Amino acid sequence: MHHISPEQIAKDLLNVEAVFLSPEEPFTWASGLHSPIYCDNRITLAYPIIRKHIARGLAQIISEDFPGVEVIAGTATAGIPHAAWVAELLNLPMVYIRSKPKDHGKGNQIEGHLIKGQKMVVIDDLLSTGGSVLSAAQAAKKEGADVIGVVGIFSYQLKAVYANFEEANIPFRTLTNYTHLIDVAAQEHYIKEETLETLKQWREDPKAWSEQFD
Numbered sequence: 001m002h003h004i005s006p007e008q009i010a011k012d013l014l015n016v017e018a019v020f021l022s023p024e025e026p027f028t029w030a031s032g033l034h035s036p037i038y039c040d041n042r043i044t045l046a047y048p049i050i051r052k053h054i055a056r057g058l059a060q061i062i063s064e065d066f067p068g069v070e071v072i073a074g075t076a077t078a079g080i081p082h083a084a085w086v087a088e089l090l091n092l093p094m095v096y097i098r099s100k101p102k103d104h105g106k107g108n109q110i111e112g113h114l115i116k117g118q119k120m121v122v123i124d125d126l127l128s129t130g131g132s133v134l135s136a137a138q139a140a141k142k143e144g145a146d147v148i149g150v151v152g153i154f155s156y157q158l159k160a161v162y163a164n165f166e167e168a169n170i171p172f173r174t175l176t177n178y179t180h181l182i183d184v185a186a187q188e189h190y191i192k193e194e195t196l197e198t199l200k201q202w203r204e205d206p207k208a209w210s211e212q213f214d
C-alpha cells in the first residue's frame with residue numbers, strides 16, 4: 001500500500017488552515033500550557049479528501065504496527081470521527097471513550113460494546129502531553145481492554161509526551177509532527193519568518209515559554 005507521507009499530512013493541515021498562530025495572545029491547551037500555536041484538526045472534517053488521507057494513513061499504521069488489534073477506540077470529542085472512519089476501513093468494531101464517566105444514564109466512560117481482553121488501539125486527533133489519550137486508555141484498561149497502542153494525526157513531540165507514554169508502557173505513532181509541520185511551513189512560506197523564529201524558540205522549552213503567561 002502507498003504510504004501517505006508526514007510532509008503531505010503537514011501540507012494538508014496547512015492548506016486547510018488548521019494551524020493557528022497567536023504568539024502575542026497565546027492559546028491555552030488542555031494541559032494548561034500556553035502556546036503560540038494551536039492545531040485544530042477538527043477543521044479536517046470539512047474536507048473529504050483530506051479526512052480520507054488521514055483515515056487511510058491511520059489505518060495503515062495500525063495494520064503495520066498493531067496487527068493484532070480487535071477494536072478501535074476514539075477519544076471524545078476530536079478522536080471520535082477519525083476512529084469511526086478507521087474502524088470502517090479496517091472492518092473492526094468501534095467504541096468511544098468519554099473524558100469522564102457520564103453523570104446520568106448508565107454512567108459509562110467507555111461507550112459501546114467492549115469485550116474483556118479485547119486488543120484495543122486508541123485514536124486521538126492530537127498529542128500534546130498525551131494526558132488526555134492516556135487517561136482514556138487507563139479508563140479502557142480498567143474496563144478490561146488490552147490497550148496495545150495509541151495513534152494520532154499530530155504530535156508536538158514534547159518531552160512530556162515521551163515520558164508519559166513510557167511511564168504508561170504504551171507505544172504511540174502519529175501521521176505527522178511538529179518537525180515536519182515547521183519544515184513544510186518554512187519551505188513553502190506558509191508562516192512569516194519572524195513567527196517561525198518564535199515557533200523555534202517555543203520549541204526549545206515550551207514550559208518556560210508558557211510560564212511567561214501564567
Ligand SMILES: O=P(O)(O)OC[C@H]1O[C@H](OP(=O)(O)OP(=O)(O)O)[C@H](O)[C@@H]1O
Nearest residue numbers: 030031076077078127128129130131132
Ligand atoms: O495531549 P494532551 O495534552 O492531553 O492534549 C491534547 C488533547 O487536547 C485536545 O482535546 P480537548 O481537551 O481540547 O477536547 P476535544 O477533543 O473535546 O476538543 C485534543 O483533541 C487532545 O485530545
Ligand SMILES: O=C(O)c1cc(=O)[nH]c(=O)[nH]1
Nearest residue numbers: 029030037038039040128
Ligand atoms: O493541547 C491541546 O489542548 C491542543 C493543542 C492543539 O494544538 N490543538 C488542540 O486541539 N488541542
